Amino acid sequence: MAKVGRIKLGSQGLEVSQQGLGCMGMSAFYGPPKADEDMIKLIHHAIDTGVTFLDTSDIYGPHTNEILLSKALKGDQIREKVELATKFGINMVDGNREIRGDPAYVRSACEASLKRLDIDCIDLYYQHRIDTRVPIELTIGELKKLVEEGKIKYIGLSEASSSTIRRAHAVHPITAIQLEWSLWTRDVEEDIIPTCRELGIGIVAYSPLGRGFFSSGPKIVDSFDPQDFRKYLPRFEGENLEHNKKMFDRVNEIATRKGCTPGQLALAWVHHQGNDVCPIPGTTKIANFNENIGALSVKLTREEMTELEEIVSADAVKGERYASVMANVSWKNSETPPLSA
Template sequence: MKYRTIATMQVSALGLGCMGMSEFYGATDAAQSLRTLEAAYHAGVTLFDTAESYGNGDNERLLGRFLAGRRQRVQVATKCGIVREPGQYERRIDNSPAYIRQAVEGSLARLGTETIDLYYVHRIDPNAALEETIGTLADLVDAGKVRAIGLCEVTPATLRRAAAVHPIAAVQSEYSLWTRDPEDGLLEACAELGTAFCAYSPLGRGFLTGKFDAATPLAPNDFRSFNPRFTGENLQANLKIAETVRRLAAQKGCTPAQLALAWLLAQGEHVIPIPGTKREAYLRENLGAVDLTLTPVEVAAIGAALPPGIAAGQRYSAEGMKGLNA
């Protein structure tokens, strides 16, 4: 494993997104997920990403089972700010100090730990004072409940405003070969401020792996079944993107997933992709990207073949778009 830096922490160059182990991507299997977490740990993965809203806390509980006896050798990132009713996709955004304090206590209990390594504001509440939100998190750092503060889906201006109150260790936003929004100043702002950038959905929710079969319907409890990029005319247009990634990967002698992740790793030493999977085979495939070297010419060629704005459709449904790029 190779390593990168978040605040004072050395973390694996690829983290593991745990969301799909509990919700959003069809059937779940706790035993299978625990085996995948174990395999990630033994392969050198140290950064594990979750949130209180994933599975109504079940994802944190699952990760807590895995963490027992390993806590000092890994870093845990979790989040607050998205509030959902169990089993419902609809959400509201809450950044109130009372909610944040209650949320962190809940996460600590479910994870079975005394300190959260990286605590993100999952979405920014436009009706809350950002300085008060960051000040509340800073108090949690002073209390030893949180080691470092992160923000999700923010603009460069919001990041700089927050960093004026307290150092922001990491920003987490969607970033991949079909979602390149962070290139519009956010990656640069992170580098300028010494803030790590954690890229979620770096494989386009599985689409960029080439394993997505448009002829096979998605399960009703798979949120991609109502994601604009996976339906109708958008889907047909986006299949050309997956084919381009397959072609480029074949030229490089790697899998599409490895190419997509290696391209992200090449965007800067502060970029840390966190691909999610609940299957050990996909985990091992993804980890192969760490040893895949792309030359600057190859990085540029891949980016040119899949330019910003190439994907058809919004990243989420209207409900999921709440709080993005805030």
């Protein structure tokens, strides 16, 4: 199995494994929750392999994914071996999601996550989605107090605009930005990635496998559970899927030539974006986890990177990231649809 190295995430001192583990799908959004004992085995396997950067959120479940992580981190000084990231900012009210970034909510959400995780300090605490009703300076100001109190070590933002990142960073250094970045989601390269690099902020790429598309190809839709929200994503529907299949076939051709899987190739492409980038592919199976780790052994030349990027150019992917129904009125106070990751 490939050796998992370490990288510095941002310029504030946080060091993480060069590949992380997204834990969302263990408890939410991708079908029914998986058995705790199986997921704990997977998490322990990841840590033993050197993947120590674990990603969760209070909305995953909601709450149940944090509780799962608390169980997995019990005993044998496991907690000291990991870098644990969680998030706040998406609140459930009467079955509807609302975005909140007001200071009182920031503090109460942090206290609740600490209790569920059964820890004294969160390594990396993200604002999951940006509340446009609350000046980001107020939100970060409260997070800064939580840092000073020792309840969190580092501050992150998820799905934030470039201007929001700059304003937040002026209040307290932002360690990491979490965003969707993969072969079929590349709009962040225009503005947000350069902003992060200018400010010395680390980049955490969620859904680096295109929500499983580059692992399984178009046939993935046949295995979607009725509770899997990907069933409603435009990229997995009808003509869009047929179009995207052609793109997958070309990526698969390169993977075959390289002697790796298309998923490993797609993940390797993200790894090759720089040593300030940590992808956090999620999985619920040890075999898939091992395949993802294999991406670290896939070396791409500049020519191969260019070839891949030509295949997945801006107009090559059909379908929006989220369905229009996911941007309804209850989510209007967010910079982006507050669904998953």
